[in-house]
Amino acid sequence: MTAVGPDLACGRPGLPRLLSQLGYDARAGAGPVVTVSVAAADLEAAVRRLAAHEGARLADFFASGGNPAIDGDPVVLRLVWGLDCDRRYLVTESAIEGERYPALSDIAPAAFAEECEIFEQFGIRPAGGKPLNRVVLPPHAGPDFPRLGRPPAQEPAEVHAQHVVGGHAFEFPFGPVRQVGVESLYYGLVTSGEEVVDLYLFTWHKHRGVEWRLRGRTPREALFHVERTEGLGAVGAAWAFAAAAEAALEAAPPAPAMRARAIALELERLYNHAAATAALCQSTGLTVGQAAAEIALERLLRLNAAAFGHRYLFGVVDIGGARRGPDTAALRRGLPGAYGELRHAADALLATNSFVDRLEATGILTREAARRLGLVGPVARAAGVATDVRADHPAEPYSSRPPAVATGQSGDVLARFRVMLAEAAESVRLIGELLEAGAGPGGADLPESVTGRSDRSGLGWAESSRGEALAWVALDGSGRITRARLRPASVRNWRGFDDACRSQNVFTDIPIIEASFWLTVAGTSR
Amino acid sequence: MPLWFLRGLRRGVVTTRYPGQPDASAAQLPTPPAFRPAALTRDLADRLAAICPSWALTRNGDVLFFDAGACTACGRCREAAPGAVTASGEFELAATDPAHLVKRIPLLGEGGS
Numbered sequence: 001m002t003a004v005g006p007d008l009a010c011g012r013p014g015l016p017r018l019l020s021q022l023g024y025d026a027r028a029g030a031g032p033v034v035t036v037s038v039a040a041a042d043l044e045a046a047v048r049r050l051a052a053h054e055g056a057r058l059a060d061f062f063a064s065g066g067n068p069a070i071d072g073d074p075v076v077l078r079l080v081w082g083l084d085c086d087r088r089y090l091v092t093e094s095a096i097e098g099e100r101y102p103a104l105s106d107i108a109p110a111a112f113a114e115e116c117e118i119f120e121q122f123g124i125r126p127a128g129g130k131p132l133n134r135v136v137l138p139p140h141a142g143p144d145f146p147r148l149g150r151p152p153a154q155e156p157a158e159v160h161a162q163h164v165v166g167g168h169a170f171e172f173p174f175g176p177v178r179q180v181g182v183e184s185l186y187y188g189l190v191t192s193g194e195e196v197v198d199l200y201l202f203t204w205h206k207h208r209g210v211e212w213r214l215r216g217r218t219p220r221e222a223l224f225h226v227e228r229t230e231g232l233g234a235v236g237a238a239w240a241f242a243a244a245a246e247a248a249l250e251a252a253p254p255a256p257a258m259r260a261r262a263i264a265l266e267l268e269r270l271y272n273h274a275a276a277t278a279a280l281c282q283s284t285g286l287t288v289g290q291a292a293a294e295i296a297l298e299r300l301l302r303l304n305a306a307a308f309g310h311r312y313l314f315g316v317v318d319i320g321g322a323r324r325g326p327d328t329a330a331l332r333r334g335l336p337g338a339y340g341e342l343r344h345a346a347d348a349l350l351a352t353n354s355f356v357d358r359l360e361a362t363g364i365l366t367r368e369a370a371r372r373l374g375l376v377g378p379v380a381r382a383a384g385v386a387t388d389v390r391a392d393h394p395a396e397p398y399s400s401r402p403p404a405v406a407t408g409q410s411g412d413v414l415a416r417f418r419v420m421l422a423e424a425a426e427s428v429r430l431i432g433e434l435l436e437a438g439a440g441p442g443g444a445d446l447p448e449s450v451t452g453r454s455d456r457s458g459l460g461w462a463e464s465s466r467g468e469a470l471a472w473v474a475l476d477g478s479g480r481i482t483r484a485r486l487r488p489a490s491v492r493n494w495r496g497f498d499d500a501c502r503s504q505n506v507f508t509d510i511p512i513i514e515a516s517f518w519l520t521v522a523g524t525s526r
Numbered sequence: 527m528p529l530w531f532l533r534g535l536r537r538g539v540v541t542t543r544y545p546g547q548p549d550a551s552a553a554q555l556p557t558p559p560a561f562r563p564a565a566l567t568r569d570l571a572d573r574l575a576a577i578c579p580s581w582a583l584t585r586n587g588d589v590l591f592f593d594a595g596a597c598t599a600c601g602r603c604r605e606a607a608p609g610a611v612t613a614s615g616e617f618e619l620a621a622t623d624p625a626h627l628v629k630r631i632p633l634l635g636e637g638g639s
Contacts, residue, residue, distance in 0.1 A: 224579035224600065288530040295540055305554040315556075315600055348533060 015086040018056070021049050032393060033247070033459045035091040043094045044102035047079065051108040055085040057387070058374050060470050061104070061114035064483040066122045066149030075122045075149060077101060080459065080470060084392040089459055096124055099153065103128045110374030113495050122149035136525055138204045146212045168192045176205045183521040194506050199498045207525040214484040219245035219319045219473065222481055227314050229486050230523030235261070235268045236464025237488055238317035240471040243395070245319050247458025248475050251444040257321035259397045259439035264308055264316040265462065266427035271300040272465035272518060273420040274342050279515035280417060281349070284358045289349050296342035303338050306330040321443030328435055339428050346421050359414035363500040363513035366411055375496045377467020377489050378419045379517055383411035390463040401433050413516040447479070464489050466519060490523035556599040557613050565610035566590060567635040574603045574611070588633045594619055595627035
């Protein structure tokens with residue numbers, strides 16, 4: 001296990017050179033987000049340059065516009081690049097006329113899932129005719145189904161990634177209804193009975209049209225729905241969304257409210273890592289270990305309720321600040337015991353050979369695969385990719401107290417488990433510092449409207465327990481949302497799951513790998 | 527495995543006595559609102575219905591309908607009108623018919639009818 005500071009994780013900053021290569025003023029972009037317009041004809045070349053740049057990673061890719069009620073309204077493609085060494089995000093905007101754009105996933109493989117989603121939601125597709133997966137909308141989504149833009153001229157067939165069924169292999173369907181308390185998810189498993197030959201997922205069973213429902217609402221009204229994008233990541237998603245709205249509204253939350261958010265975010269990380277530990281025990285058949293981890297989980301959830309009034313920390317984040325502050329005394333009283341419960345369970349697990357043996361060399365993701373697919377969070381860090389937006393793109397209170405970023409090298413389930421345990425310890429340390437500094441509710445004054453200003457959009461981010469959560473918000477003149485893009489970490493990391501499952505694993509390893517990824521289906525299908 | 531056996535013996539029983547006995551942690555749970563009819567007017571009822579993000583509140587004439595099944599106990603109505611809305615403290619909401627979760631609250635405040 002390695003702990004790295006943000007400077008050690010980075011190479012040299014490269015934004016000025018990058019902007020110069022793209023034909024922009026190299027001095028542009030004083031703020032944390034640099035937005036540049038790229039003509040559709042130049043998009044492919046720009047993506048080639050950005051994908052080849054060592055310090056750039058494709059963090060998100062989404063569309064807006066394409067309103068079917070407005071004839072000829074172009075779809076605008078936005079690619080969000082994390083320039084972690086520069087501590088900036090670069091957003092490229094390209095208006096697309098017609099129904100095709102360059103096949104960006106041929107250059108940057110991390111763009112493929114978004115190409116599929118953009119086709120479902122906006123009806124435009126990458127050139128070249130490659131098969132696209134169904135990722136968000138269900139098969140019964142006809143032309144009148146609520147979408148963010150125009151429906152595709154031709155509905156996609158029920159397609160999924162190419163896979164091989166040959167020899168003694170057969171396809172084993174599993175889900176979408178699984179065991180009690182587990183989200184709906186369909187696995188298409190190609191197996192010879194033991195080895196996993198191939199695997200694909202259908203995640204659209206939990207699509208609720210969250211982004212579609214946000215349109216026309218004020219950011220404050222929308223926050224209620226954003227928190228419910230994935231219930232186990234309410235704080236991370238809400239923080240990213242609130243930060244995006246605050247960037248659009250130019251509102252700066254007060255420092256005590258930011259510390260309240262950060263305490264809630266670290267508590268969210270703690271209980272999620274405890275829940276992942278319990279799930280790992282369940283998947284390895286270690287029932288007594290599962291009970292021990294679940295005792296820790298329950299204590300942490302009760303601590304959340306005592307500190308913030310909600311077991312899953314809903315209602316803490318507000319646009320411009322925090323609706324609730326922590327009960328400092330309850331946290332100081334309860335945190336050592338609740339974390340101690342997790343630590344003792346983890347120590348016992350790491351001393352149990354039958355448990356460690358099932359984790360070691362299982363579900364391996366290489367560093368190269370994690371980078372290529374744009375993975376984030378503990379999954380990427382366990383493979384040696386030290387991306388953590390608390391350190392790479394710090395906002396208060398993390399800029400004045402950067403966390404130590406835990407990383408691994410082996411990229412297997414055991415490395416992910418160890419990274420989670422190291423992060424839990426770091427969260428406890430951070431909560432202590434934040435409590436010392438003082439945290440409480442409060443908010444900035446928000447403008448009644450945003451009339452008279454042309455650029456009404458903002459990008460926000462937070463390091464959720466699953467990794468970098470992003471949100472992008474555009475507002476109209478009355479301050480209502482015209483487009484909100486929510487990109488929880490689950491959206492990125494599911495694309496690494498099938499890679500991890502294929503890496504020399506057997507059928508029974510899959511639940512173990514899924515527990516170590518600890519993602520949500522709700523977050524990815526939204 | 528002996529490690530886990532000894533650990534379990536040391537840890538003892540941790541499950542609560544609920545529902546035989548109340549669980550103290552329940553006091554920290556967010557619960558649906560309770561309304562004071564005498565403090566509710568038509569205007570206030572409309573305002574509360576407008577801010578409810580899960581459409582659990584609707585007004586019909588001089589009655590406020592509250593659907594506890596739709597309520598997420600977010601607390602927005604309580605924050606908006608602390609004199610008319612309090613936390614009910616009820617979290618045992620199971621019903622055999624969803625209609626039993628809908629409560630009729632008469633609007634008895636000044637200006638309510």
